[in-house]
Amino acid sequence: MKTISFSILFVLLIALWQCSENNITEPPPSGDVTSEGSIRVILIDSPSTLDSVVICVSRVEVHKTGSDTTGGSWSVINDSLRCFDLLLLQNGASAVLGDTSLSSGKYTQIRLIVEDNNYVVDNGIKYPLTIPGGTQTGIKLNHSFEIESGKLYELYLDFNVDKSIIITGNGQYKLKPTIRVVPVVISGSISGQVLPLGADPTIWTLVGTDTASTFTDLNGLFKLMALPEGTYDVHIIPADTLIYRDTTITNVNVIANQNTDIGLVTLEER
Structure with missing residues (x-):
């Protein structure tokens, strides 16, 4: 009887061992793991003779390069509407445009989608500020950078207001952005x-x-x-x-x- 019990126990142990071997999950190849870093985009400004320049940004995106068969993709790093008086962002003052995690890899562009309620104040008078294509194609900035796993990439966008704002012959204010992009x-x-x-x-x-x-x-x-x-x-x-x-x-x-x-x-x- 003891011999039969030991035989049954031995068979059960062998079966359990085989099941555990078959259920082992191998770790995926390192190339299949998507690692992440993070990005922070900081807005600063140069001075102007204007009283105020207010720009409302509804979305900030960055473009990641693709493979030989794909054109890459846009990633949103901020989609909450915020309005900034650029002339307050001087002498060490700044504003964070976006701050989020991103998949590691190479990126080539930054895009700011702006609303149509932007304005300037000149000599105490408020004027609408038109940004051509701002609500559709956005303000695109060519800047190549790489997001590395576990690392933060910080970037300054230095807005030059006086070079960016054009007053047309009929008194309209238009923005053609001049922005320096500088890694912190x-x-x-x-x-x-x-x-x-x-x-x-x-x-x-x-x-x-x-x-x-x-x-x-x-x-x-x-x-x-x-x-x-x-x-x-x-x-x-x-x-x-x-x-x-x-x-x-x-x-x-x-x-x-x-x-x-x-x-x-x-x-x-x-």
């Missing part, structure tokens, strides 16, 4: 203070063939942002050059992820 990881900033306070200067520097510029605040402080690592000449132009002399601070070194403070600059009277 390769950029730094330049800050300082300009006196006397009544000089109200514009501070600018060349960035390749483009410019980065800002005004001083009520305390004479300024900050130029989204500057790729390198050496810059900082030009300080007073509002009234008949009263104060302009000046240039040369060879200002910018290091990625750091701020370079040029200290106090006092403009000379004429």
